[in-house]
Amino acid sequence: MAKLGKRTRAAREAFAGKNNITVEDAVALVKTGATAKFDETVEIAMNLGVDPRHADQMVRGVVTLPNGTGKTVRVAVFARGPKADEATAAGADIVGAEDLMETIQSGKIEFDRCIATPDMMPIVGRLGKILGPRNLMPNPKVGTVTMDVKSAVEAAKGGEVQFKVEKAGVVHAGIGKASFDAAALAENIRAFVGAVSKAKPSGSKGAYMKKIVVSSTMGPGVTVNVESANAE
The missing domain is CATH 3.40.50.790 (Ribosomal protein L1/L10, domain II)
Known part of the structure; x- marks a missing residue:
């Protein structure tokens, strides 16, 4: 088994036992864990209750994040x-x-x-x-x-993000940088989740948003409470 570095061990210890938390708590935790020597991207991954192999369960769309992505888009x-x-x-x-x-x-x-x-x-x-x-x-x-x-x-x-569900029913995207203000990241997360929510396909049955995880490029992920992330 590979030996974990001090930074990775410390990040995992900080995240231990913290699941299904609010967007604000998740952002604070992810920002604390983003200790790489570069400005890490804050990423969101959503597990959806859809099977994209069926046309009526395809999820795709676009959203303009209110605070941009922090990325230079070519x-x-x-x-x-x-x-x-x-x-x-x-x-x-x-x-x-x-x-x-x-x-x-x-x-x-x-x-x-x-x-x-x-x-x-x-x-x-x-x-x-x-x-x-x-x-x-x-x-x-x-x-x-x-x-x-x-x-x-x-x-x-200006911060527009496209999203498209993958084969396993997962949608993911970068929603800002670790250097962003915590409130700006939380606002971006809710804007992204809201757009995915509105893109719910007609063929989706049962729970649509099953799991939401937020992480930084080099840091662990933390599970976010779906209701907190999808709040208007």
């Missing part, structure tokens, strides 16, 4: 002409059409969010096998296939 936009200029003016990091497609096909993916105007989808569609598994494929349901390129780019840069 945005690529598929557009031509005035819309390409609009994307560049809005702060997009990469803008292109066929040239951008060829760059991605070569294996060079230097962006975290991909946006496209509707007329670009025949080109973007060829990249489904590359972008799809990375959750980068533009989709009108989450606002990344749009003619309003300016708003889409600004939202992506």
